[in-house]
Amino acid sequence: MRYVILLTTACLIAATAWAAAPLRPYSGCGVLLAQNAPGPEASPLPFYAEPGLERLAELDLGALPRLSGDREHPVLAVYATKGSWLKLAWDDAGRAGWVEGARAWEYRSWDDYLVGRQVKVLPGLKKNLYALKGAPREASADAGSVSRDQRVRVVQVAEDWVRLERPAGWLRWRDADGRLTVSP
Numbered sequence: 200m201r202y203v204i205l206l207t208t209a210c211l212i213a214a215t216a217w218a219a220a221p222l223r224p225y226s227g228c229g230v231l232l233a234q235n236a237p238g239p240e241a242s243p244l245p246f247y248a249e250p251g252l253e254r255l256a257e258l259d260l261g262a263l264p265r266l267s268g269d270r271e272h273p274v275l276a277v278y279a280t281k282g283s284w285l286k287l288a289w290d291d292a293g294r295a296g297w298v299e300g301a302r303a304w305e306y307r308s309w310d311d312y313l314v315g316r317q318v319k320v321l322p323g324l325k326k327n328l329y330a331l332k333g334a335p336r337e338a339s340a341d342a343g344s345v346s347r348d349q350r351v352r353v354v355q356v357a358e359d360w361v362r363l364e365r366p367a368g369w370l371r372w373r374d375a376d377g378r379l380t381v382s383p
Contacts, residue, residue, distance in 0.1 A: 223321065223378040224266060225293070227278035230312050230383065231285055233260055234272060234303040246296030250284035255296045264291050267383050274383060277306060310356045313372065318361075318381040320370070322347035328380050331368025335360035342368035351381075 243257040261270030268274040279286040283300040300306065320329065329346070332339040335357040343366050345351060351370070355362040361372045361381075372381050 223380070224264065224276055224288070225278065225377050226309065226373040226379050227276045227286075227377075228280065229277045229306055229308040230266065231275040231277050231287065232268075232272075232305040232307065233275060233301075244298050246287075246289055246298055248296060250281050250297045250299070256289055258289050264288055266379070276379075280306065309372075312383065313353045313356050313361055315353065316383060317350050317352050318372070318383055320345050320347055320349045320351065320381055321379065324380055328371055328374060331363070331366060331370055332360075333368065335362070335369045339369070342366075345370060 243259055244263075245254050246256045246258065247253055248255055260273065263273065263275055265273035265275055275287055277285050277287060278295055281297070284297045285300055285306060286295055286297050288295045324347070329344045330341055331343040331345060333342045345363075345366065351366070352364040353361045353372075354364050356372070357369075359371055359373050359375075360369045362369050370380075373379055
C-alpha cells in the first residue's frame with residue numbers, strides 16, 4: 200500500500216512539473232508579420248489541410264499562438280510556404296494548417312528577420328545552448344556564454360547559428376529539433 204501511495208505521489212509531482220514546463224515553438228522557415236487591418240484580414244481566417252483544399256478551422260488572427268507582438272500586430276512562426284500560402288500553427292499543441300497570405304502581411308525568412316534584431320535568450324534551456332562558440336558549429340571552441348533572459352543583438356545568421364555583437368560569438372538560435380532558443 201505504501202508503494203502505491205509513493206508511486207501515485209511521484210506521478211502527480213512529475214505530471215505537475217511536466218505541465219509547468221512551457222513547450223518552445225518550432226521555428227519553421229520564417230515569420231509572418233501580420234497586421235490586423237480592416238477588411239478580409241480582420242475576419243476569421245480559414246485554415247486548410249492543403250492550400251485551398253479541405254477547410255479545417257476558422258480562427259481570429261489575434262487568437263493564434265505568436266512568437267512576439269500583440270493581438271493587433273502578431274509575429275507568427277511560418278512552418279512552410281507554397282506560393283502565397285503559409286502554413287501556420289493555430290494552437291499551442293502544434294496543430295497547423297494553410298492560410299492564404301494577405302496584402303497587409305509580410306513574410307520574412309529567419310535569415311532576413313534576425314539580422315540586426317535584438318533577441319532574448321530563452322530560460323530553461325540545456326546548458327550547452329547558452330554556450331557561445333568561436334565558429335557556427337558544435338565542435339568549435341567555447342567563446343563564453345550568455346545568461347537566460349539576456350538580450351543580444353544578431354549580426355549574422357548561418358543556418359541554425361547567429362553571430363552576436365556583444366558578447367561576441369556564435370549562438371544556436373534553434374536547437375537540433377528545430378525549436379527556438381531565442382525569442383524575437
